[in-house]
Amino acid sequence: MALVLNDEQLMLQDAARHFLAERAPVKHLRELRDSDDPDGFSRTLWSEFVEMGWTGILVPEAYGGLDYGYTGIGLILEECGRTLTPSPLMSTAMVAVAALELAGSAEQRSVILPEVVGGRHLLALACDEGPLHAPEPAQCKAEMREGHFVLSGSKKAVVDGHIAQSFIVSSRTESGASLFLVPAGASGVTVQRYSVLDTHVAATIEFNQVELRPDQLLGPPHQAQGLLDRILDVARIGAAAEMLGIAREAFEQTVDYLKQRKQFGVPIGSFQALQHRAALLFGELELCQSLVLKALHSLDEDSDDLAELASLTKAKLGETAQLATAEAIQMHGGIGMTDDFDIGFYIKRYRILESLYGDRNFHLDRFARLRGY
Amino acid sequence: MTELTEYRQEVRAWLEQNCPESMRSPYRSEAEVCWGGRDFKFQSKDQETWLRRMAEQGWTAPTWPKEYGGAGLGRVEAKLLKAELARLHARPPLVSFGISMLGPALLKFGSEALRQQHLPPITRGEIRWAQGYSEPNAGSDLASLAARCEDQGDHYLLNGSKIWTSYGDHADWMFCLVRTDFEAKKHEGISFVMFDMASPGVTTRPIRLISGKSPFTETLFENVRVEKNQVIGEVNQGWTVAKYLLTHEREMIASTGLSSAGTVPVGKTAAQSLATEDGRLRDTILRADIARFEMNERALELTIERARDEVKAGVSLGATSSMFKYYGTELNKRRQELLMSIYGHDALSWEGQASHEGRLARAWLRSKGNSIEGGTSEIQLNIVAKRILGLPG
Numbered sequence: 001m002a003l004v005l006n007d008e009q010l011m012l013q014d015a016a017r018h019f020l021a022e023r024a025p026v027k028h029l030r031e032l033r034d035s036d037d038p039d040g041f042s043r044t045l046w047s048e049f050v051e052m053g054w055t056g057i058l059v060p061e062a063y064g065g066l067d068y069g070y071t072g073i074g075l076i077l078e079e080c081g082r083t084l085t086p087s088p089l090m091s092t093a094m095v096a097v098a099a100l101e102l103a104g105s106a107e108q109r110s111v112i113l114p115e116v117v118g119g120r121h122l123l124a125l126a127c128d129e130g131p132l133h134a135p136e137p138a139q140c141k142a143e144m145r146e147g148h149f150v151l152s153g154s155k156k157a158v159v160d161g162h163i164a165q166s167f168i169v170s171s172r173t174e175s176g177a178s179l180f181l182v183p184a185g186a187s188g189v190t191v192q193r194y195s196v197l198d199t200h201v202a203a204t205i206e207f208n209q210v211e212l213r214p215d216q217l218l219g220p221p222h223q224a225q226g227l228l229d230r231i232l233d234v235a236r237i238g239a240a241a242e243m244l245g246i247a248r249e250a251f252e253q254t255v256d257y258l259k260q261r262k263q264f265g266v267p268i269g270s271f272q273a274l275q276h277r278a279a280l281l282f283g284e285l286e287l288c289q290s291l292v293l294k295a296l297h298s299l300d301e302d303s304d305d306l307a308e309l310a311s312l313t314k315a316k317l318g319e320t321a322q323l324a325t326a327e328a329i330q331m332h333g334g335i336g337m338t339d340d341f342d343i344g345f346y347i348k349r350y351r352i353l354e355s356l357y358g359d360r361n362f363h364l365d366r367f368a369r370l371r372g373y
Numbered sequence: 374m375t376e377l378t379e380y381r382q383e384v385r386a387w388l389e390q391n392c393p394e395s396m397r398s399p400y401r402s403e404a405e406v407c408w409g410g411r412d413f414k415f416q417s418k419d420q421e422t423w424l425r426r427m428a429e430q431g432w433t434a435p436t437w438p439k440e441y442g443g444a445g446l447g448r449v450e451a452k453l454l455k456a457e458l459a460r461l462h463a464r465p466p467l468v469s470f471g472i473s474m475l476g477p478a479l480l481k482f483g484s485e486a487l488r489q490q491h492l493p494p495i496t497r498g499e500i501r502w503a504q505g506y507s508e509p510n511a512g513s514d515l516a517s518l519a520a521r522c523e524d525q526g527d528h529y530l531l532n533g534s535k536i537w538t539s540y541g542d543h544a545d546w547m548f549c550l551v552r553t554d555f556e557a558k559k560h561e562g563i564s565f566v567m568f569d570m571a572s573p574g575v576t577t578r579p580i581r582l583i584s585g586k587s588p589f590t591e592t593l594f595e596n597v598r599v600e601k602n603q604v605i606g607e608v609n610q611g612w613t614v615a616k617y618l619l620t621h622e623r624e625m626i627a628s629t630g631l632s633s634a635g636t637v638p639v640g641k642t643a644a645q646s647l648a649t650e651d652g653r654l655r656d657t658i659l660r661a662d663i664a665r666f667e668m669n670e671r672a673l674e675l676t677i678e679r680a681r682d683e684v685k686a687g688v689s690l691g692a693t694s695s696m697f698k699y700y701g702t703e704l705n706k707r708r709q710e711l712l713m714s715i716y717g718h719d720a721l722s723w724e725g726q727a728s729h730e731g732r733l734a735r736a737w738l739r740s741k742g743n744s745i746e747g748g749t750s751e752i753q754l755n756i757v758a759k760r761i762l763g764l765p766g
């Protein structure tokens with residue numbers, strides 16, 4: 001696939017940008033925060049996502065979706081990054097749909113996917129157990145008892161865990177790792193919501209002797225680690241796409257500011273110290289753009305170097321989004337530190353995405369391992 | 374699709390047949406490069422054969438039109454050819470400023486007569502070119518150049534000097550920026566001229582680099598005759614040609630940062646020569662540096678690929694050659710630094726067979742010039758800031 005967007009994708013990108021700029025600019029995030037919204041996202045906005053088909057963008061047509069591919073949802077997530085729009089789009093319409101498409105039984109898919117498309121069923125991936133991302137489940141255990149699995153343990157940093165109807169839970173089982181589809185209302189499940197620094201909401205989830213039928217397995221029993229890694233790679237690339245939008249927006253606003261703000265009688269953008277840092281960031285963002293597009297293509301093509309690209313992209317986007325959002329504050333001076341001004345919000349969202357699904361240290365390490373050193 | 378596959382088969386078969394065995398490995402040192410030119414001494418029969426065969430195919434300049442010695446290949450075909458050459462680890466049959474710099478400028482701005490005169494000998498490696506841009510007082514501020522080229526009626530006379538002329542003492546011809554209008558503003562009095570370096574009044578003095586070699590010279594002109602028909606573009610409009618050529622030069626230099634066909638990736642090199650534990654380098658700090666380098670290397674590769682795809686899709690490129698030049702050269706410097714760390718004491722040898730005459734040390738030192746030649750890194754950042762970002766000043 002050529003590394004350019006086709007006309008249809010350009011139209012989608014344009015439509016998403018306009019829609020979000022109008023319906024969910026950063027002001028929207030402020031309003032959610034200032035009203036202490038318990039969900040941390042707007043259900044009205046979500047129903048508009050549904051109308052535009054975004055919830056079904058990855059879902060096959062047979063289940064009412066658009067079957068439009070990863071590049072499409074990546075573009076939308078990038079635009080959501082620009083406006084810092086909170087929604088369960090990534091957790092449900094990208095990560096969970098990918099998981100169901102990769103490993104769901106015919107039954108699971110036909111029951112859940114149409115509900116996802118309709119915006120009625122939200123899902124959350126429950127993977128991490130400690131403060132740092134680790135793909136291998138350690139303390140969550142599901143033991144076989146009288147034909148049932150009995151799941152106990154707890155999960156942290158579950159994105160959209162507070163609003164999901166079901167969780168995709170990784171757990172140790174006798175001889176390996178398994179994934180389960182667990183209803184949020186199942187007996188023994190406790191969800192504890194907490195808000196994080198960028199006004200999003202996440203959850204900690206306790207599983208206390210939760211009984212699960214074998215048909216609640218997602219994918220093969222005991223051998224789901226590879227599958228989980230593959231699902232995580234989808235999430236990593238999704239997070240990278242969102243970081244690209246965040247970094248680009250922070251950068252563009254900063255370049256505008258460099259042209260407007262005057263000190264010493266001239267625009268601050270005429271100072272070479274700032275020009276060079278801006279030029280460097282421009283270059284970094286171009287590198288990032290190529291990586292994100294290539295990584296999305298590799299999801300669409302299911303290519304062999306997917307894991308390597310996912311790690312490389314997540315690591316590079318983390319590095320660059322950090323730089324872009326921190327430089328944005330620095331180059332705005334005092335006003336960049338104020339809550340009244342939007343520019344300081346970008347670094348908050350960046351930091352969340354950096355930690356999710358492995359930060360850049362995790363991914364540089366994984367990348368090196370995949371390359372054999 | 375099938376047509377292309379067929380084309381690929383053809384290319385592969387031809388290369389298998391025609392690429393001499395000894396040309397199927399990367400250069401070990403710069404001494405093995407084939408530069409061509411009147412007084413070039415081939416190091417082997419194979420080197421000469423390889424150049425001749427490739428030139429006959431038009432594959433020393435594959436995308437140039439056939440009438441000028443190229444093969445008229447489209448972008449996709451050219452990419453295939455490149456991939457097939459890489460598959461064999463084949464060396465470039467010819468490295469030439471004529472191909473990478475002058476050719477594109479001649480094709481865009483040169484008259485038909487000039488193209489006919491200069492392009493075919495370039496593709497055959499018969500004439501070697503030098504670039505006469507920089508002067509002692511005109512480096513980054515190139516447009517302030519002062520070499521005086523005066524109109525004598527039926528010809529010009531050139532006086533002045535150039536500096537840092539790469540391989541000036543081996544070149545047959547020079548393309549040169551000269552001042553032809555002494556009153557005009559600095560960008561408007563420059564012409565782009567060409568002349569034979571064997572002309573009376575041209576002298577070169579080698580300058581030795583920190584890498585121990587003398588790949589460039591000071592070049593002096595005393596009443597050098599320049600023919601009136603050897604001007605590319607309009608008289609006094611040479612700056613336009615000069616800038617266009619620079620974008621090609623920068624793109625060429627940019628690719629020095631990428632591991633080319635046949636070179637072993639840095640991480641793999643490290644894994645082969647250093648201690649590992651559970652398949653990981655034991656030196657975890659070096660390992661992280663290498664991983665970050667390879668991450669950026671891959672990102673640049675993909676970005677160059679994307680830029681080419683965008684050109685094909687009709688999106689204009691603009692000043693991105695500056696960005697590529699910046700990244701490519703900074704990356705190559707990183708690569709050389711990492712190789713020095715990986716090889717430690719062994720990288721310090723300066724002479725002898727074992728070290729291929731100090732290949733690592735010399736390459737490391739030479740790489741420091743990458744971010745100076747063709748316009749410094751700082752100048753590239755200036756260009757990005759002003760032309761792409763539109764920052765004032």
Ligand SMILES: Cc1cc2nc3c(=O)[nH]c(=O)nc-3n(C[C@H](O)[C@H](O)[C@H](O)COP(=O)(O)OP(=O)(O)OC[C@H]3O[C@@H](n4cnc5c(N)ncnc54)[C@H](O)[C@@H]3O)c2cc1C
Pocket residue numbers: 503504505506507508509511512513514536537538539540589742743745746747748749750751752755
């Ligand atoms: C290996 C090598 C091969 C070369 N081959 C050729 C050749 O074949 N033909 C040819 O014509 N030339 C050649 N050059 C010359 C090269 O193009 C110049 O060296 C280069 O353009 C820089 O000019 P300068 O050396 O005068 O440095 P200067 O312009 O004096 O620069 C000195 C320092 O000041 C910085 N600087 C200058 N202006 C600015 C500014 N506006 N903003 C910020 N920083 C600035 C530079 O970045 C640099 O760090 C070669 C150079 C090298 C190293």
